[in-house]
Amino acid sequence: MRNRDRAKKLIKAFFLGAWALAACQPAPLSFTPTVQPAPATPSPVIPTISAPTATLPAPTATAAPSPEPSLEICSPLDGIEISDLPQIISNPFDAPPLGQDDGHHGVDLAFYRFGDRVSMEGLQIHAVLPGKVVGVIANRPPYGYAVVIETAPETIASLLPNLAQAAPALGAVQPHPALNCPEPQQQTYDPARESLYLLYAHMAQPPLVAPGDEIVCGQTLGEVGTTGMSVNLHLHLEARLGPSGYRFASMAHYENAASQDEMANYCLWRVTNTFRMFDPMLLFALQTADAP
Ligand SMILES: [Zn+2]
Numbered sequence: 401m402r403n404r405d406r407a408k409k410l411i412k413a414f415f416l417g418a419w420a421l422a423a424c425q426p427a428p429l430s431f432t433p434t435v436q437p438a439p440a441t442p443s444p445v446i447p448t449i450s451a452p453t454a455t456l457p458a459p460t461a462t463a464a465p466s467p468e469p470s471l472e473i474c475s476p477l478d479g480i481e482i483s484d485l486p487q488i489i490s491n492p493f494d495a496p497p498l499g500q501d502d503g504h505h506g507v508d509l510a511f512y513r514f515g516d517r518v519s520m521e522g523l524q525i526h527a528v529l530p531g532k533v534v535g536v537i538a539n540r541p542p543y544g545y546a547v548v549i550e551t552a553p554e555t556i557a558s559l560l561p562n563l564a565q566a567a568p569a570l571g572a573v574q575p576h577p578a579l580n581c582p583e584p585q586q587q588t589y590d591p592a593r594e595s596l597y598l599l600y601a602h603m604a605q606p607p608l609v610a611p612g613d614e615i616v617c618g619q620t621l622g623e624v625g626t627t628g629m630s631v632n633l634h635l636h637l638e639a640r641l642g643p644s645g646y647r648f649a650s651m652a653h654y655e656n657a658a659s660q661d662e663m664a665n666y667c668l669w670r671v672t673n674t675f676r677m678f679d680p681m682l683l684f685a686l687q688t689a690d691a692p
Contacts, residue, residue, distance in 0.1 A: 471529075471558055473687035474618040476600065476637055477509060478524035479517065482684045485509060490634055493679035499573040501671050506599070506638035507680050520633040523624040525600050528637075528683060530555060533613040534597070535648030538606060540662065541655045543636070544628025545603035547621050548648050551596040559686055563596065567641050567676035574672075580653075581667035582660040593644035597675060601636040602627050611647070629654070639683060642675035 475482045490510035496503030511520060527549060535548030553560065575581040600607075604625025609615065626633050651669060652662035669675050 471556065472617045473683055474526050474528055475684075476526055476528050476635055477624070478526060478620075480509075480514065482687055484514075485684055486681070488514065489681070493677075493681065495677060498570065498673055499671055500576045501579055505670060505677050506601070506636050508634045508636050510632065510634035520624045522604075524620045525603065525622050525624060525635055527615045527617055527619045527621055528598055528680075529596065530617050531596075531598075531615050533607075533609045533611050533615060534646060535599075535651065536607050536609070536611055537601075537648075537651055539627050540650060540652035540658070542629035542653065543599070543601040543651065544630060545606055545622065545625065546599060546601040546628070546651075547603070547607040547609060548597055548599045549615055549621075550644070550646070551598070553593050553595055553644065556596050559596075559683070560594070562686055563641055563678060563682070564594075566678035566682055569676065570673060572672050572674050575667050576671065579667065579671060580663060581671065582664045584664040584668045585661060587646065589643050589645035589647075591643040594641050595644040595646075597640045597642055597646075598680070599636075599638040599640075599669075601638070602630040602634060637680045638677065639680040640669070640675040640677050646675075 473482065475485065477485075477488075480488065488509050488511045489507055491504055491508035493507050494504040496505070511517070513519075517523070529549070529551045531549040531551035533547060534550045535546075537543050537546040537548075539545050556563070600621055602625050603622040604627065605623060607622040609619075609621055615621075624633055624635050630636070648665050648669065650659075650662045651665040652658040653666040658666075
């Protein structure tokens with residue numbers, strides 16, 4: 401038994417070590433959004449608030465409507481700048497084949513030490529975008545304590561063309577037959593409008609927000625944790641485009657106690673392509689590209 405325990409400890413130490421290396425090394429090369437946000441010619445749909453340049457026509461009495469204000473995007477972790485996020489990617493986004501539940505549907509952000517911070521313990525999770533809470537998950541597998549926030553299409557109008565390019569509408573797909581996916585309950589939502597949904601997972605405790613709450617950019621949602629199917633403190637962040645107005649009462653899978661509803665929601669969110677995933681880092685890349 402002793403030897404077995406020791407072996408287990410060694411294996412654990414090895415993996416922790418490997419993970420620590422991955423987490424602590426600056427990894428600028430790992431920052432590769434699957435779709436480049438900015439084509440060679442800057443997209444005209446990204447509003448810019450930089451000062452007018454010489455090439456712009458001088459304002460006239462009948463000036464065109466002023467450009468819409470730049471959308472604010474906030475870092476999901478308290479005290480960590482958006483520009484520093486690529487350095488703390490411990491597991492990048494990895495899109496699975498359509499209809500399957502493998503790959504990595506989001507990005508993991510983790511560190512052992514960052515500046516003055518010696519741990520992620522107690523670190524506050526902030527809302528990346530304004531929106532509305534449409535799902536609070538009460539420590540269910542695999543997401544643990546988690547929250548889903550919908551951002552309306554009007555709010556993200558400037559980003560939508562780039563996001564739609566990263567997550568093209570290919571229509572709904574049948575989940576892989578190996579996955580148990582009950583039919584989702586009928587819901588009233590608007591398939592003609594498309595919102596951005598962000599899921600923040602593995603929180604330490606129940607989220608500090610409730611379904612229906614209006615959220616502002618940077619609002620504290622909870623604390624970094626390791627609940628659900630997680631082996632170390634990290635924030636797992638997922639981003640998807642999907643029909644506006646959807647509500648996720650709960651979501652769970654891979655547990656006998658998961659209800660039909662929870663599994664249906666899980667499948668709808670993850671494998672039917674009704675909600676199309678993209679690398680959340682794209683949001684931050686667009687924000688950086690948009691910076692004056
Ligand atoms: Zn993850």
